[in-house]
Protein backbone atom coordinates (compact mmCIF):
# COMPACT_ATOMS: atom_id res chain seq x y z
CA UNK A 31 0.00 0.00 0.00
CA UNK A 32 2.97 2.32 0.12
CA UNK A 33 3.66 4.71 -2.68
CA UNK A 34 6.72 6.77 -3.43
CA UNK A 35 6.50 10.41 -2.52
CA UNK A 36 7.38 12.29 -5.71
CA UNK A 37 7.42 15.74 -4.09
CA UNK A 38 9.47 14.87 -1.03
CA UNK A 39 12.77 16.68 -0.80
CA UNK A 40 13.89 16.44 2.81
CA UNK A 41 13.54 14.25 5.90
CA UNK A 42 10.97 14.91 8.62
CA UNK A 43 11.55 16.44 12.02
CA UNK A 44 14.90 18.14 11.48
CA UNK A 45 16.66 19.85 14.34
CA UNK A 46 16.24 23.64 14.53
CA UNK A 47 17.98 25.29 11.62
CA UNK A 48 18.83 21.92 10.07
CA UNK A 49 19.18 21.63 6.28
CA UNK A 50 21.74 23.45 4.20
CA UNK A 51 22.89 26.69 5.81
CA UNK A 52 21.25 29.70 4.17
CA UNK A 53 23.50 32.22 2.48
CA UNK A 54 24.58 35.30 4.43
CA UNK A 55 21.74 37.80 4.60
CA UNK A 56 19.20 35.24 3.42
CA UNK A 57 15.78 35.68 5.05
CA UNK A 58 15.29 33.55 8.17
CA UNK A 59 11.74 34.31 9.29
CA UNK A 60 8.89 31.82 9.01
CA UNK A 61 5.16 32.50 9.31
CA UNK A 62 3.22 29.40 10.36
CA UNK A 63 -0.53 29.08 9.80
CA UNK A 64 -2.45 26.34 11.59
CA UNK A 65 -5.95 26.66 10.12
CA UNK A 66 -8.53 24.58 11.98
CA UNK A 67 -12.21 24.08 11.23
CA UNK A 68 -13.22 27.30 12.99
CA UNK A 69 -9.92 28.84 14.05
CA UNK A 70 -6.51 29.95 12.85
CA UNK A 71 -3.48 29.75 15.11
CA UNK A 72 -0.33 31.50 13.87
CA UNK A 73 3.23 32.21 14.85
CA UNK A 74 6.00 34.26 13.31
CA UNK A 75 9.42 32.87 14.19
CA UNK A 76 13.01 33.74 13.37
CA UNK A 77 14.91 30.53 12.65
CA UNK A 78 18.27 32.25 13.31
CA UNK A 79 17.58 31.42 16.96
CA UNK A 80 14.09 29.83 16.90
CA UNK A 81 12.72 32.89 18.73
CA UNK A 82 9.06 33.92 18.38
CA UNK A 83 8.32 37.42 17.07
CA UNK A 84 4.53 37.22 17.35
CA UNK A 85 1.78 34.69 17.87
CA UNK A 86 -1.96 34.66 17.93
CA UNK A 87 -5.30 33.03 17.41
CA UNK A 88 -8.50 33.81 15.55
CA UNK A 89 -11.39 31.75 16.89
CA UNK A 90 -15.09 31.24 16.22
CA UNK A 91 -14.62 32.12 12.53
CA UNK A 92 -17.98 32.37 10.76
CA UNK A 93 -19.84 33.35 13.94
CA UNK A 94 -20.95 36.76 15.22
CA UNK A 95 -18.62 36.40 18.20
CA UNK A 96 -15.28 35.91 16.40
CA UNK A 97 -12.24 36.90 18.43
CA UNK A 98 -8.67 37.71 17.41
CA UNK A 99 -5.95 37.66 20.05
CA UNK A 100 -2.54 38.89 18.89
CA UNK A 101 0.60 38.83 21.05
CA UNK A 102 3.65 40.78 19.83
CA UNK A 103 6.87 39.33 21.23
CA UNK A 104 9.57 41.27 19.35
CA UNK A 105 12.08 43.15 21.52
CA UNK A 106 10.70 42.03 24.88
CA UNK A 107 7.12 41.97 23.64
CA UNK A 108 4.21 44.35 23.73
CA UNK A 109 0.65 44.45 24.94
CA UNK A 110 -1.60 41.59 23.89
CA UNK A 111 -4.34 42.92 21.57
CA UNK A 112 -7.88 41.52 21.36
CA UNK A 113 -10.48 42.25 18.71
CA UNK A 114 -14.07 41.11 18.84
CA UNK A 115 -16.68 41.07 16.09
CA UNK A 116 -17.71 38.86 13.18
CA UNK A 117 -15.00 37.42 10.91
CA UNK A 118 -16.89 35.72 8.09
CA UNK A 119 -14.39 33.11 6.86
CA UNK A 120 -10.78 31.93 6.88
CA UNK A 121 -9.77 34.36 4.13
CA UNK A 122 -11.02 37.31 6.21
CA UNK A 123 -9.29 35.85 9.27
CA UNK A 124 -5.94 35.72 7.48
CA UNK A 125 -6.29 39.26 6.24
CA UNK A 126 -6.96 40.36 9.84
CA UNK A 127 -3.84 38.46 10.96
CA UNK A 128 -1.79 40.15 8.21
CA UNK A 129 -2.99 43.57 9.44
CA UNK A 130 -2.01 42.81 13.04
CA UNK A 131 1.46 41.71 11.94
CA UNK A 132 1.83 44.82 9.77
CA UNK A 133 0.90 47.05 12.74
CA UNK A 134 3.98 45.63 14.54
CA UNK A 135 6.23 46.23 11.51
CA UNK A 136 6.14 42.46 10.78
CA UNK A 137 3.91 42.58 7.69
CA UNK A 138 3.76 39.82 5.11
CA UNK A 139 5.57 42.12 2.67
CA UNK A 140 8.74 41.84 4.80
CA UNK A 141 11.86 40.81 2.83
CA UNK A 142 12.97 38.92 5.95
CA UNK A 143 10.24 36.32 5.46
CA UNK A 144 11.73 33.10 4.03
CA UNK A 145 8.65 30.89 3.84
CA UNK A 146 5.07 30.45 4.98
CA UNK A 147 4.46 27.04 6.56
CA UNK A 148 0.96 25.56 6.60
CA UNK A 149 -0.51 22.75 8.67
CA UNK A 150 -2.41 20.48 6.28
CA UNK A 151 -4.45 17.81 8.03
CA UNK A 152 -4.89 15.14 5.34
CA UNK A 153 -2.06 14.31 2.96
CA UNK A 154 -3.18 10.79 2.07
CA UNK A 155 -0.32 8.41 1.28
CA UNK A 156 1.38 10.65 -1.21
CA UNK A 157 2.84 13.21 1.21
CA UNK A 158 5.25 11.65 3.66
CA UNK A 159 7.41 14.77 3.98
CA UNK A 160 7.02 18.56 4.12
CA UNK A 161 6.32 19.71 0.57
CA UNK A 162 6.60 22.97 -1.37
CA UNK A 163 3.10 23.79 -2.58
CA UNK A 164 2.38 24.07 -6.29
CA UNK A 165 -0.78 23.54 -8.37
CA UNK A 166 -0.44 19.74 -8.28
CA UNK A 167 -0.08 19.73 -4.48
CA UNK A 168 -3.12 22.02 -4.15
CA UNK A 169 -5.13 19.67 -6.36
CA UNK A 170 -4.18 16.67 -4.20
CA UNK A 171 -5.13 18.47 -0.95
CA UNK A 172 -8.44 19.35 -2.64
CA UNK A 173 -8.98 15.73 -3.69
CA UNK A 174 -8.68 14.70 -0.04
CA UNK A 175 -11.40 17.12 1.18
CA UNK A 176 -14.03 14.33 1.49
CA UNK A 177 -11.87 12.50 4.06
CA UNK A 178 -11.04 15.63 6.11
CA UNK A 179 -14.13 17.77 5.58
CA UNK A 180 -13.67 19.91 8.71
CA UNK A 181 -10.00 20.61 8.06
CA UNK A 182 -8.65 20.43 4.48
CA UNK A 183 -10.99 23.20 3.16
CA UNK A 184 -9.75 25.58 5.88
CA UNK A 185 -6.14 24.60 5.13
CA UNK A 186 -6.71 25.31 1.41
CA UNK A 187 -8.20 28.73 2.09
CA UNK A 188 -5.22 29.54 4.30
CA UNK A 189 -2.78 28.51 1.58
CA UNK A 190 -4.60 30.34 -1.23
CA UNK A 191 -4.93 33.54 0.79
CA UNK A 192 -1.26 33.45 1.79
CA UNK A 193 -0.29 32.82 -1.86
CA UNK A 194 -2.33 35.81 -2.98
CA UNK A 195 -0.64 38.03 -0.38
CA UNK A 196 2.91 36.77 -1.19
CA UNK A 197 2.91 35.05 -4.60
CA UNK A 198 6.72 35.25 -4.73
CA UNK A 199 7.30 33.33 -1.50
CA UNK A 200 7.59 29.54 -1.13
CA UNK A 201 4.65 28.02 0.75
CA UNK A 202 5.25 24.68 2.45
CA UNK A 203 2.65 22.14 3.55
CA UNK A 204 3.39 20.05 6.65
CA UNK A 205 0.96 17.15 6.86
CA UNK A 206 -0.69 15.71 9.99
CA UNK A 207 -0.67 12.31 8.32
CA UNK A 208 3.06 12.21 7.48
CA UNK A 209 4.37 10.89 10.81
CA UNK A 210 1.97 7.97 10.69
CA UNK A 211 3.04 6.66 7.29
CA UNK A 212 5.53 4.35 9.09
CA UNK A 213 2.72 2.26 10.58
CA UNK A 214 2.99 -1.43 9.69
CA UNK A 215 0.37 -2.84 7.36
CA UNK A 216 -1.34 -4.79 10.17
CA UNK A 217 -2.00 -1.55 12.07
CA UNK A 218 -2.90 0.57 9.03
CA UNK A 219 -5.20 -1.82 7.18
CA UNK A 220 -8.84 -2.29 8.17
CA UNK A 221 -10.20 -5.84 8.10
CA UNK A 222 -12.49 -5.26 5.12
CA UNK A 223 -12.42 -6.58 1.56
CA UNK A 224 -8.97 -5.76 0.21
CA UNK A 225 -10.06 -4.82 -3.33
CA UNK A 226 -12.73 -2.40 -2.07
CA UNK A 227 -10.32 -0.86 0.44
CA UNK A 228 -7.58 -0.37 -2.16
CA UNK A 229 -9.92 0.95 -4.84
CA UNK A 230 -11.08 3.68 -2.44
CA UNK A 231 -7.78 4.16 -0.60
CA UNK A 232 -9.47 3.17 2.67
CA UNK A 233 -6.96 2.65 5.49
CA UNK A 234 -5.89 4.19 8.75
CA UNK A 235 -3.98 7.42 8.01
CA UNK A 236 -3.81 9.01 11.49
CA UNK A 237 -3.66 12.71 12.30
CA UNK A 238 -2.01 15.21 14.67
CA UNK A 239 1.26 13.65 13.44
CA UNK A 240 3.28 16.85 13.81
CA UNK A 241 2.30 16.90 17.48
CA UNK A 242 2.91 13.17 18.02
CA UNK A 243 6.36 13.52 16.44
CA UNK A 244 7.31 16.61 18.44
CA UNK A 245 5.97 15.30 21.76
CA UNK A 246 7.53 11.85 21.44
CA UNK A 247 10.93 13.46 20.78
CA UNK A 248 10.52 15.94 23.66
CA UNK A 249 9.52 13.06 25.95
CA UNK A 250 12.74 11.21 25.07
CA UNK A 251 14.67 14.40 25.82
CA UNK A 252 12.88 14.71 29.19
CA UNK A 253 13.98 11.15 30.01
CA UNK A 254 17.55 12.01 28.99
CA UNK A 255 17.49 9.49 26.15
CA UNK A 256 17.65 9.44 22.35
CA UNK A 257 14.28 9.02 20.58
CA UNK A 258 15.52 5.70 19.16
CA UNK A 259 15.87 4.32 22.70
CA UNK A 260 12.36 4.93 23.99
CA UNK A 261 8.81 3.65 23.51
CA UNK A 262 6.17 6.29 24.19
CA UNK A 263 2.37 6.39 24.23
CA UNK A 264 1.40 9.94 23.22
CA UNK A 265 -2.08 11.19 24.16
CA UNK A 266 -2.89 14.35 22.19
CA UNK A 267 -6.05 15.62 23.89
CA UNK A 268 -7.28 18.87 22.34
CA UNK A 269 -10.66 19.48 20.77
CA UNK A 270 -9.74 16.71 18.38
CA UNK A 271 -7.95 13.94 20.29
CA UNK A 272 -5.75 11.01 19.28
CA UNK A 273 -3.38 8.48 20.79
CA UNK A 274 -0.27 7.02 19.21
CA UNK A 275 2.18 4.25 19.97
CA UNK A 276 5.70 5.39 19.10
CA UNK A 277 8.50 2.81 19.13
CA UNK A 278 12.02 4.19 18.92
CA UNK A 279 10.81 7.40 17.26
CA UNK A 280 8.54 5.71 14.69
CA UNK A 281 4.76 5.58 14.83
CA UNK A 282 3.53 1.98 14.97
CA UNK A 283 -0.16 2.63 15.66
CA UNK A 284 -2.56 5.52 16.10
CA UNK A 285 -6.21 5.92 17.02
CA UNK A 286 -7.53 8.15 14.21
CA UNK A 287 -8.31 6.44 10.94
CA UNK A 288 -9.43 7.24 7.40
CA UNK A 289 -10.71 10.51 8.87
CA UNK A 290 -10.16 12.31 12.19
CA UNK A 291 -13.36 10.74 13.58
CA UNK A 292 -12.10 7.39 14.90
CA UNK A 293 -10.61 6.62 18.30
CA UNK A 294 -10.85 8.66 21.47
CA UNK A 295 -13.91 10.58 22.68
CA UNK A 296 -13.38 14.19 21.54
CA UNK A 297 -14.93 17.62 22.08
CA UNK A 298 -17.65 17.12 19.45
CA UNK A 299 -16.68 13.80 17.78
CA UNK A 300 -17.76 10.32 18.88
CA UNK A 301 -14.52 8.45 18.30
CA UNK A 302 -15.00 4.65 18.07
CA UNK A 303 -18.53 3.37 17.54
CA UNK A 304 -19.98 0.27 15.91
CA UNK A 305 -20.10 1.22 12.18
CA UNK A 306 -23.59 -0.34 12.08
CA UNK A 307 -24.84 2.72 14.02
CA UNK A 308 -24.55 4.65 10.74
CA UNK A 309 -26.74 2.42 8.58
CA UNK A 310 -29.10 1.72 11.48
CA UNK A 311 -29.80 5.46 11.72
CA UNK A 312 -30.06 5.80 7.93
CA UNK A 313 -32.56 2.94 7.72
CA UNK A 314 -34.58 3.59 10.85
CA UNK A 315 -34.25 7.24 11.88
CA UNK A 316 -34.83 8.95 8.53
CA UNK A 317 -31.31 10.32 8.55
CA UNK A 318 -29.18 10.88 5.44
CA UNK A 319 -25.46 10.11 5.25
CA UNK A 320 -24.90 13.85 5.66
CA UNK A 321 -27.09 13.91 8.80
CA UNK A 322 -25.12 11.05 10.39
CA UNK A 323 -21.85 12.74 9.42
CA UNK A 324 -22.94 15.91 11.23
CA UNK A 325 -24.19 13.87 14.22
CA UNK A 326 -20.91 12.00 14.68
CA UNK A 327 -18.55 14.90 13.93
CA UNK A 328 -20.34 17.86 15.51
CA UNK A 329 -23.04 16.65 17.90
CA UNK A 330 -21.23 13.80 19.63
CA UNK A 331 -18.28 13.39 21.98
CA UNK A 332 -18.39 15.51 25.13
CA UNK A 333 -20.83 18.02 23.62
CA UNK A 334 -23.26 15.26 22.66
CA UNK A 335 -22.99 13.62 26.05
CA UNK A 336 -23.40 16.66 28.27
CA UNK A 337 -23.81 19.80 26.14
CA UNK A 338 -20.29 21.16 26.78
CA UNK A 339 -17.07 20.39 24.93
CA UNK A 340 -14.72 22.39 27.14
CA UNK A 341 -13.10 20.29 29.87
CA UNK A 342 -12.88 23.34 32.16
CA UNK A 343 -16.65 23.74 32.04
CA UNK A 344 -17.19 20.00 32.53
CA UNK A 345 -14.99 19.97 35.62
CA UNK A 346 -16.85 23.00 36.99
CA UNK A 347 -20.17 21.23 36.51
CA UNK A 348 -18.86 18.04 38.15
CA UNK A 349 -17.76 20.09 41.16
CA UNK A 350 -21.36 21.33 41.39
CA UNK A 351 -22.66 17.75 41.39
CA UNK A 352 -23.85 17.57 37.75
CA UNK A 353 -24.42 13.88 36.92
CA UNK A 354 -24.44 14.27 33.12
CA UNK A 355 -21.09 16.03 33.17
CA UNK A 356 -19.70 13.33 35.48
CA UNK A 357 -20.85 10.55 33.13
CA UNK A 358 -19.37 12.36 30.10
CA UNK A 359 -16.05 12.61 31.97
CA UNK A 360 -16.13 8.92 32.88
CA UNK A 361 -16.84 7.88 29.28
CA UNK A 362 -13.99 10.12 28.05
CA UNK A 363 -11.53 8.66 30.56
CA UNK A 364 -12.65 5.04 30.06
CA UNK A 365 -11.87 5.28 26.32
CA UNK A 366 -8.50 6.85 27.09
CA UNK A 367 -7.63 4.04 29.49
CA UNK A 368 -8.56 1.41 26.89
CA UNK A 369 -6.13 2.98 24.42
CA UNK A 370 -3.34 3.15 27.02
CA UNK A 371 -3.83 -0.59 27.60
CA UNK A 372 -4.01 -1.36 23.89
CA UNK A 373 -0.85 0.56 23.02
CA UNK A 374 0.95 -0.91 26.03
CA UNK A 375 0.29 -4.30 24.45
CA UNK A 376 1.31 -3.09 20.98
CA UNK A 377 4.62 -1.70 22.27
CA UNK A 378 5.43 -4.50 24.74
CA UNK A 379 7.64 -2.17 26.79
CA UNK A 380 6.60 1.40 27.56
CA UNK A 381 9.01 4.05 28.87
CA UNK A 382 6.54 6.92 29.09
CA UNK A 383 2.94 7.97 28.64
CA UNK A 384 2.93 11.61 27.51
CA UNK A 385 -0.13 13.85 27.87
CA UNK A 386 -0.36 16.86 25.56
CA UNK A 387 -2.63 19.54 23.97
CA UNK A 388 -5.30 21.63 25.77
CA UNK A 389 -6.82 18.86 27.91
CA UNK A 390 -3.67 16.75 28.30
CA UNK A 391 -1.54 19.70 29.41
CA UNK A 392 -4.08 21.33 31.71
CA UNK A 393 -6.58 18.84 33.07
CA UNK A 394 -4.88 17.07 36.01
CA UNK A 395 -8.07 15.07 36.85
CA UNK A 396 -8.04 13.52 33.35
CA UNK A 397 -4.43 12.38 33.76
CA UNK A 398 -5.10 11.01 37.23
CA UNK A 399 -8.24 9.12 36.20
CA UNK A 400 -6.69 7.75 32.98
CA UNK A 401 -3.92 5.88 34.83
CA UNK A 402 -5.88 5.07 38.00
CA UNK A 403 -5.77 1.34 38.70
CA UNK A 404 -2.88 0.70 36.29
CA UNK A 405 -0.23 0.30 39.01
CA UNK A 406 0.35 -3.31 37.93
CA UNK A 407 1.45 -1.90 34.55
CA UNK A 408 3.91 0.40 36.35
CA UNK A 409 1.70 3.45 35.83
CA UNK A 410 0.79 5.99 38.51
CA UNK A 411 0.71 9.75 39.07
CA UNK A 412 2.00 11.62 42.10
CA UNK A 413 -0.97 13.74 43.23
CA UNK A 414 1.21 16.72 44.19
CA UNK A 415 3.30 16.75 41.00
CA UNK A 416 0.20 16.18 38.85
CA UNK A 417 -1.61 19.16 40.40
CA UNK A 418 1.28 21.58 39.77
CA UNK A 419 0.75 24.09 36.95
CA UNK A 420 3.63 24.74 34.57
CA UNK A 421 4.29 25.45 30.89
CA UNK A 422 7.36 23.21 31.00
CA UNK A 423 7.62 19.53 30.05
CA UNK A 424 7.63 17.55 33.29
CA UNK A 425 7.24 14.11 34.85
CA UNK A 426 4.24 13.70 37.16
CA UNK A 427 4.69 10.05 38.17
CA UNK A 428 6.29 9.06 41.48
CA UNK A 429 9.95 8.11 41.46
CA UNK A 430 9.23 4.41 42.04
CA UNK A 431 6.94 4.10 38.98
CA UNK A 432 8.37 1.89 36.20
CA UNK A 433 6.75 4.02 33.47
CA UNK A 434 7.09 7.80 33.44
CA UNK A 435 3.84 9.74 33.15
CA UNK A 436 4.79 13.02 31.49
CA UNK A 437 3.07 16.30 30.64
CA UNK A 438 4.71 17.60 27.48
CA UNK A 439 3.36 20.83 25.93
CA UNK A 440 3.01 20.41 22.20
CA UNK A 441 4.20 23.04 19.73
CA UNK A 442 2.86 22.19 16.29
CA UNK A 443 3.76 25.67 15.04
CA UNK A 444 7.44 25.38 16.02
CA UNK A 445 7.64 21.93 14.44
CA UNK A 446 6.02 23.22 11.23
CA UNK A 447 8.41 26.21 11.20
CA UNK A 448 11.46 23.93 11.59
CA UNK A 449 10.35 21.58 8.82
CA UNK A 450 9.33 24.40 6.44
CA UNK A 451 12.54 26.34 6.95
CA UNK A 452 14.75 23.26 6.65
CA UNK A 453 13.08 22.48 3.33
CA UNK A 454 13.45 25.94 1.76
CA UNK A 455 16.93 26.63 3.12
CA UNK A 456 17.91 23.21 1.73
CA UNK A 457 16.37 24.18 -1.62
CA UNK A 458 18.20 27.53 -1.56
CA UNK A 459 21.44 25.64 -0.94
CA UNK A 460 20.80 23.46 -3.98
CA UNK A 461 19.93 26.38 -6.29
Ligand SMILES: Nc1ncnc2c1ncn2[C@@H]1O[C@H](COP(=O)(O)OP(=O)(O)O)[C@@H](O)[C@H]1O
Nearest residue numbers: 267268269270339340341342387388389392393
Ligand atom coordinates in the same frame (compact mmCIF):
# COMPACT_ATOMS: atom_id res chain seq x y z
N1 LIG B 1 -7.11 24.92 31.92
C1 LIG B 1 -7.73 23.93 31.30
N2 LIG B 1 -8.26 22.90 31.98
C2 LIG B 1 -8.89 21.90 31.37
N3 LIG B 1 -9.06 21.82 30.04
C3 LIG B 1 -8.56 22.81 29.30
C4 LIG B 1 -7.88 23.92 29.86
N4 LIG B 1 -7.49 24.74 28.86
C5 LIG B 1 -7.92 24.18 27.71
N5 LIG B 1 -8.57 23.03 27.96
C6 LIG B 1 -9.21 22.11 27.00
O1 LIG B 1 -8.44 22.13 25.81
C7 LIG B 1 -9.32 22.25 24.67
C8 LIG B 1 -8.58 22.94 23.53
O2 LIG B 1 -7.41 22.27 23.27
P1 LIG B 1 -6.46 22.66 22.02
O3 LIG B 1 -5.30 21.74 22.05
O4 LIG B 1 -6.20 24.11 22.03
O5 LIG B 1 -7.46 22.24 20.88
P2 LIG B 1 -7.50 22.45 19.32
O6 LIG B 1 -6.09 22.75 18.85
O7 LIG B 1 -7.99 21.13 18.83
O8 LIG B 1 -8.45 23.58 19.10
C9 LIG B 1 -10.51 23.01 25.19
O9 LIG B 1 -11.65 22.71 24.46
C10 LIG B 1 -10.61 22.50 26.63
O10 LIG B 1 -11.41 21.34 26.66
Ligand SMILES: CC(=O)OP(=O)(O)O
Nearest residue numbers: 066237268269270290
Ligand atom coordinates in the same frame (compact mmCIF):
# COMPACT_ATOMS: atom_id res chain seq x y z
C1 LIG C 1 -7.07 16.30 12.94
C2 LIG C 1 -7.75 17.02 14.03
O1 LIG C 1 -8.62 16.47 14.69
O2 LIG C 1 -7.34 18.27 14.26
P1 LIG C 1 -7.90 19.29 15.38
O3 LIG C 1 -7.61 18.67 16.71
O4 LIG C 1 -7.12 20.55 15.13
O5 LIG C 1 -9.38 19.43 15.13
Ligand SMILES: [Mg+2]
Nearest residue numbers: 268269270387
Ligand atom coordinates in the same frame (compact mmCIF):
# COMPACT_ATOMS: atom_id res chain seq x y z
MG1 LIG D 1 -5.05 21.24 17.77
